[in-house]
Amino acid sequence: MPELHDLSAIEQLAALRRREISPVQVVGHYLTRISRLDGRVGAFVEITADAAMASAEHLTRSGPDGALWGLPFADKDLVPRAGVPTRFGSRLHRDFVPDATADAAAVLDEAGAISLGKTATPEFGLTGYTETLIGPPTRDPWNPENGAGGSSGGAAAAVAAGLLPLAPASDGGGSIRIPAATVGVVGIKPSRGRVPYASGLDSPGGLPVAGPIARTVSDAALLLDVQTGGRAYPYATGAPGGGPFLDAANRPAPFAHIGVTTVSPWDDADDIELDADAARAVEVAAALLSDAGHGVDAFGWRPRGYAEMFTTIWRTSAARMALTDAELQLVEPITAWLIQEGRALSGAQVLEALAAASVFERATITAFAPYDAVLTPALALPPQPVGWFDREDAARNFSQQVRYAPYSSFVNVAGLPALVLPVTVDDSGHPVSVQLIGRPGGEATLIALAAGLEKQAGRMPRPAIWDL
Template identity: 40%
Template sequence: MDDGVGRLSARGLRDALRTGELSARDAVEHFLDRIASRGPHLGAFVIVTPESAIAEARAADEAHAAARRAGDLDSLPLLHGMPTAFKDLVDVKGVPTTHGSAAVEPRPAPHDAPIVATLRKAGAISLGKTQVPEFGLTAYSENRVAPPSRNPHGPALSSGGSSGGSAAAVADGLLPFAPGSDGGGSIRIPAAACGIVGLKPGRGLVPQAQATGDAARLVVAGPLARTAEDAALLLDALVGPRNQSSGQAADADAHGRHAASYADAVVLQPARLRIGVALASPWDQRYRIHPEPEALEALGAAVTRMEAEGHLVGEADVRYDNRYPDAFTAAWTAGVGTLRLAPHREPLLTPLTRAFRRRAQQRSRAKLDESLQFLRRFERDTIAQYAQWDAILMPALAQTPRPVGWFSGPEWQTTADDDYARQCEFAPWSSMVNVCGLPAVSVPTAWTGLGLPMAVQLVGPIGSEARLLQLARILETPKPPPAGTGRGPSGA
């Protein structure tokens, strides 16, 4: 039974749970066993909650039995019995939230965060909390609370951040899919590092994700999944009920919500599109942005596939204002400056967080407002440039996945500015998408000779989530089996 569950996609698992071929308890116990086996080596989970998960599975099975007796299985929620987990930045009732920080005194949360409540209502079952960087600030999921989250394709490597634990868990089969949050690349970076699909929806599509202290409106929630089809299913649950009577890919409504089910739309072929390829980054004038050959190979593979599908691919001449780095950094770090921490616990912050916090507290409100005003102008200018194309294509990351500890380095050798520079050079095409509020998807298109994933990012206009998922479905490239075996990797 366990082997059967492990071979199912998230959509296949959802269908098996709805028909009763599998019970919710079957599914939950399979993934809990997988977490117990692989979790200690992977560092994906901070807290596992088996007792509550099994209790929720039992309740789901009772609801299924009642619906079957009534002859109304259609009354079951969209994600009936589906296991998932949440980043340790959001509250799950009764479970401590550490925010990835030793400076926070974790206490059981009194209520579910909105995104947790949304997915519970959709029928999902939480198995626990996944690893994150301190307060979600970095592109790697390492902190002083728990072991670092590692990459399933190379355990000495980072899984990325800030949704690093969730991405690693999905990539290694510890979860069928998981929600992430993305304020500067926090879904797309770990998805790219772990070789899965990660979608950052456009601003406002998933309103439950809006974060406090997010003056620039950067943060959104979105799906992490092994395939575009699985990501579409989770996106449907995150967005909530819409008019799903049509299986056709219709235009978005005034709020950017797609008229059809994303799960229906993702399997359709998109119309012939104009896709612009861009390597320019708003960090170009500040740091050394040099895409590695593996990143360019992934980009080339995507171009070849898009052209084979009949899409028009050309070079996009995109230019960014060189004032962007200072403005974004001011907005990105503003929230950590207002955190309420007991003075005696502040020394427990990581060096990078301490530096960001000190600078944010020293920055005047007028200076922050000036940065926010600049970012709104940057948003308008960038969207106008992107609008010449149906989608913009670029590498998801400039480098192969980095070793655990590489970004922060030894404290006596690496400053906070060194750490931040390495992150920006690793993921130079992420944060500007959040500033613009646009949807974007990361999808693996190539694998290195060492078996590491390399991905591209597609950015679209507001309301283009279905189109981006359709393109991701065309582009997604599973990890090839080991030479001579004819089989996929263990746990794939």
């Protein structure tokens, strides 16, 4: 007899709507798992059990209403929720309790989902690993010696460990895809402008957007439909109704021309080495896509000059935080370094980097245009031990992040959609993922391709913690 967490989010939703289970039962099940198991994972920084049960009881009485009615989720700790501590992964906000709820949370509330608390994130979401000064590190459910990636590390680890059926997340340079690939679940970074309340259009370089993390492509598509359908703003490509992404996951993908590359824009600036298992995953995915009847070709792509442009924009984004000298002493060394480096930039340097980003965006879209999707590794290296990222030498830390995930940030700069999913396993049985990158607004094509690839690859194993 399967446990509730053995069911996909869509299967749980169907059972809820048939009244075979109630929101109270589902929320109770996940709260029990979190209380028993999260000490091993560190996915949560705040658990709002009483509020969650009150919401579940209200929804049970009122009946099915909303695309996510009765399904649990948790807010990333960068998303304010009224009355709930929101720490942004930082000692500076240890006691901050907002009095208003952000749209990223309200959209899911309005869809009938129930927040169980806050998932862990690194300080201000600035790094690709989730280890902070305010709590325990977030660990890979497959191997607790390793980290879970970041910055949506808590969200990805919670889903991978069966502590949540799905989770909202955000991605400014890989923050959905890095942890999803690290722990072997599905993550989608939408196109710039696709998610109305988190379009990326209000930040330097247009980098950060919101998106879903889930165990299956269909579950991720379900959540993406909700994220793109709420809070319509006139400048967002997702307004007013979003895309029928779950429909795309449920129908066969039409013929697609797919380019394959293991080149990253960091190759001419850092010592990028591709792990053998990551390379094999690309080969496996390419073969499966070819077997499905798609056209698959090697893609010759040699971008240049990316590193200086991106690091300038990333430092510029950090420098927007108006921290005092005293506050800089309380933040992580990597945070302080990014802010100080950003403040040292001239206006001309910032404008040149933003102009270079626009040139890179156009050049990348043009280079990718012959293909319906481009297949790359998701990560260059396997999951790394907790503490592997240097917490004192900030410049070395940044280089380590680049070497771990060199295929992520350029997608944000180009404003393209991307999806990561596991397609094979390494010798230890840990899932290994690939990345599919689409055309602007091409989420539905990516989802259809990924859903087919998911079926061909077969069901991935689950970590041992799953059955505890």
